[in-house]
Amino acid sequence: MAKSTRRPLMAGNWKMNLNHLEAIAVVQKLAFSLTEEDAERVEAAVLPPFTDIRSVQTLVEGDKLGVGYGAQDISVHDSGAHTGEISGVFLAKLGCTYVVVGHSERREHNGETDDVVAAKVQAALRHDLVPILCVGEGLAVRQDGRHVEHTLAQLDAALDGLSAEQAARVVIAYEPVWAIGTGEVATPDDAQEMAAAIRARLESLYDGDVAATVRVLYGGSVKSSNITPIMAGEDVDGALVGGASLDPEEFASIVRYYRDA
Ligand SMILES: O=C[C@H](O)COP(=O)(O)O
Secondary structure, three states: OOHHHOOOEEEEEOOOOOOHHHHHHHHHHHHHHOOHHHHHHOEEEEEOOHHHHHHHHHHHHHOOOOOEEEEOOOOOOOOOOOOOOOOHHHHHHOOOOEEEEOOHHHHHHOOOOHHHHHHHHHHHHHOOOEEEEEEOOOHHHHHOOOHHHHHHHHHHHHHOOOOHHHHOOOEEEEOOHHHOOOOOOOOHHHHHHHHHHHHHHHHHHOOOOHHHHOOEEEEOOOOOOOHHHHHOOOOOOEEEEOHHHHOHHHHHHHHHHHHHO
C-alpha cells in the first residue's frame, strides 16, 4: 500500500497551554482558516489539556467543524480509587478520537516506563481511542548511533501483546527528544530513516496490511517553514506539532503543507 493511501494527520499537542476559553478561540480560528480542500486532503486534530476537552467537543460538534480532538494522556485504569487520573471511559464519552501515549515528557518527568506506556496503549484501544504512541531517542543515544535500535525497542515494548487488528489502529509518532521544543529539527532524511525503520519493524511483527496502513508521524520543532520537505518522506504521514500548534494560523499553514509539495 502506497503512502497516498494513508491520510496525512497533523496533530497539535498543546501540552499545558491554553485554558478552556482560549481553546475555543483557537479552535474557531483554526477551523475558519482551513478550507474544504484542506480538510479533505489532511486530517487536523488538536490535543488540548483535559480541562478544555468538553469545550472543544461542544464547539466541534455544535458547529460541525472539521477538526478532530483528543487528550494528552490516559489512565491505565478504567475507574476506582486513582486520584487525579483520567479514564478512557471519560475520554470516549467526550468524543475524543485520539490520545497521546508515551510522550517523552511523561516518560522523563512522570516516570512512565515502557510497561506503563504499553498499558496505556491497551487502555486507549479498550475504549476505541486511537493511541498516538510516541517513541524516540535522546541526544546521547543519537550521538552513539543507537537511535534506531533504541526507538524500535520502545516500539516493541509498547505494542507487546497486541493483535494485528489492534496494532493497525495505532498511530506512531517518532519524536527525537533532542528536537522537541529546541528549534533543532531533525532533517527530512532523519525523519524518513526512522519512519521507514518503524514500518519495517511493523512488517516483521504483523501479517497483513498493518505496516502499510499505520500512520507514522514526525514530531520535534515542526513549523510551516519546515514541514513540506519532512512530509516528502515516503514513510512520513504527518506530524505531532507542539509549540507551533498554539497559533491557529501557523498550524493551519502546517496542515496546508501540500500546497508547497
Ligand atoms: O508533542 C509534540 C512534540 O513534543 C513536539 O513539540 P515542539 O513542536 O514544540 O518541538
